[in-house]
Amino acid sequence: xxxxxxxxxxxxxxxxxxxxxxLEPGAKLPEDAIGERFGVSRTIVRRALERLAAEELVAxxxxxxxxxxxxxxxxxxxxFEIRMELEDVxxxxxxxxxxxxxxxxxxxxxxxxxxxxxQRRRDYxxxxxxxxxxLADMTESPMLRRYLRQLVWRSALVLRLHGxxxxxxxxxxxxxxxxxxLIAGDVEQCRRLMxxxxxxVLTRGLKGGGARSEPSLWDILAxxxxxx
Amino acid sequence: xxxxxxxxxxxxxxxxxxxxxxLEPGAKLPEDAIGERFGVSRTIVRRALERLAAEELVAxxxxxxxxxxxxxxxxxxxxFEIRMELEDVxxxxxxxxxxxxxxxxxxxxxxxxxxxxxQRRRDYxxxxxxxxxxLADMTESPMLRRYLRQLVWRSALVLRLHGxxxxxxxxxxxxxxxxxxLIAGDVEQCRRLMxxxxxxVLTRGLKGGGARSEPSLWDILAxxxxxx
DNA sequence: TGGGATTTGTTCGTATGTATT
DNA sequence: GAATACATACGAACAAATCCC
Numbered sequence: 002x003x004x005x006x007x008x009x010x011x012x013x014x015x016x017x018x019x020x021x022x023x024l025e026p027g028a029k030l031p032e033d034a035i036g037e038r039f040g041v042s043r044t045i046v047r048r049a050l051e052r053l054a055a056e057e058l059v060a061x062x063x064x065x066x067x068x069x070x071x072x073x074x075x076x077x078x079x080x081f082e083i084r085m086e087l088e089d090v091x092x093x094x095x096x097x098x099x100x101x102x103x104x105x106x107x108x109x110x111x112x113x114x115x116x117x118x119x120q121r122r123r124d125y126x127x128x129x130x131x132x133x134x135x136l137a138d139m140t141e142s143p144m145l146r147r148y149l150r151q152l153v154w155r156s157a158l159v160l161r162l163h164g165x166x167x168x169x170x171x172x173x174x175x176x177x178x179x180x181x182x183l184i185a186g187d188v189e190q191c192r193r194l195m196x197x198x199x200x201x202v203l204t205r206g207l208k209g210g211g212a213r214s215e216p217s218l219w220d221i222l223a224x225x226x227x228x229x
Numbered sequence: 230x231x232x233x234x235x236x237x238x239x240x241x242x243x244x245x246x247x248x249x250x251x252l253e254p255g256a257k258l259p260e261d262a263i264g265e266r267f268g269v270s271r272t273i274v275r276r277a278l279e280r281l282a283a284e285e286l287v288a289x290x291x292x293x294x295x296x297x298x299x300x301x302x303x304x305x306x307x308x309f310e311i312r313m314e315l316e317d318v319x320x321x322x323x324x325x326x327x328x329x330x331x332x333x334x335x336x337x338x339x340x341x342x343x344x345x346x347x348q349r350r351r352d353y354x355x356x357x358x359x360x361x362x363x364l365a366d367m368t369e370s371p372m373l374r375r376y377l378r379q380l381v382w383r384s385a386l387v388l389r390l391h392g393x394x395x396x397x398x399x400x401x402x403x404x405x406x407x408x409x410x411l412i413a414g415d416v417e418q419c420r421r422l423m424x425x426x427x428x429x430v431l432t433r434g435l436k437g438g439g440a441r442s443e444p445s446l447w448d449i450l451a452x453x454x455x456x457x
Numbered sequence: 458t459g460g461g462a463t464t465t466g467t468t469c470g471t472a473t474g475t476a477t478t
Numbered sequence: 479g480a481a482t483a484c485a486t487a488c489g490a491a492c493a494a495a496t497c498c499c
Contacts, residue, residue, distance in 0.1 A: 065497095144310075270468060
């Protein structure tokens with residue numbers, strides 16, 4: 002098995018922690034503490050943090066270190082608007098062109114979501130977004146893939162910050178409908194469904210305000226420090 | 230005057246050097262040589278290079294250092310396709326909504342391009358792209374701004390790699406026509422013009438193969454190492 | 458306001474890996 | 479294929495800024 006570099010490992014672990022909303026938006030990310038948790042030096046942690054900053058998942062202030070970004074409501078709307086534009090490109094490209102293998106892949110992804118949702122697993126949030134990343138992958142456009150990944154990741158953050166806990170939100174049905182429309186091949190229908198879905202995610206997400214208890218960084222990262 | 234951090238300075242200087250096509254795609258970027266040129270340590274250079282890597286302007290291979298990215302022709306097309314989609318969003322948002330001040334700003338930008346073009350200045354390439362960045366800025370969407378900047382920067386690279394020297398290419402006329410259409414407020418006309426413009430940039434750009442002499446890294450960076 | 462504890466910023470030496478002859 | 483030259487990877491240690499009491 003190919004091990005990624007240590008920077009990569011920390012980078013991805015922290016990203017998972019952020020996307021799965023284990024790390025609160027605004028949470029401070031001290032280099033020392035993280036380094037100890039992952040058993041690496043500050044150099045490595047710092048590089049990982051800078052990569053996350055480039056993805057706009059963490060914000061770095063000079064001499065004040067890194068913290069998980071906390072987008073304003075306005076930024077959140079902007080994010081979703083651009084995301085809708087790019088997801089529109091995705092469905093336009095995929096509509097009526099899915100192979101049997103791709104359809105299978107999408108269906109099993111949704112099945113995974115459903116299971117995670119029923120079990121109230123933490124990674125439901127990530128899997129729910131992953132569906133859109135998989136769709137983007139299928140366009141075979143590296144740029145679409147790259148940008149949509151970033152947008153989807155940041156979406157999770159936004160919903161955590163401005164929304165309520167998401168267990169009531171269920172994307173499974175809408176994802177299924179989307180797959181059906183993509184197979185059927187009606188472009189306008191696909192676009193409508195995708196737009197409606199994203200609008201629903203946003204409005205559902207922004208309803209309540211979600212506040213939870215705050216466990217220590219050390220505890221939060223316990224799961225993510227373990228090798229995958 | 231607010232001085233940016235040293236990393237920032239090196240980062241932006243190198244980016245200008247890349248975007249203005251002073252640095253060849255594929256060119257190696259040794260930490261030592263750059264550090265000496267800018268009078269900073271390897272640490273600083275490394276951080277700047279990593280930021281450029283995050284913008285996909287340089288590629289970093291483990292244990293082999295950084296070099297200016299050299300996108301394949303396929304990646305180049307993908308880049309322009311996604312760019313066209315996002316520029317389409319831009320014109321849709323701006324069409325018929327430009328303020329007098331914005332119109333002035335755009336016109337003076339184009340005037341600047343024209344001057345640089347006539348004088349055969351190196352920064353014509355950058356200014357020519359800058360026009361599109363300015364348009365993106367006017368949408369007041371941080372995400373559009375962010376992504377289009379990246380796309381425009383990488384476009385310059387692509388044209389340098391797969392194209393011929395660009396002095397014959399003149400975007401000034403098309404930029405003027407675009408401004409006129411945005412003022413007139415015919416959305417479909419704007420979209421057509423923008424799409425045609427970008428297609429023209431791409432096809433004009435990809436015509437000849439451009440090979441030039443190769444001055445030393447030290448010489449290339451002379452201009453960019455000077456304080457702005 | 459001050460000063461000590463904490464955290465970040467940076468340098469540089471050493472280790473490790475790559476290319477070359 | 480081995481030895482050499484060279485460039486990158488990493489971490490310990492120091493300097494500087496910030497936070498907190």
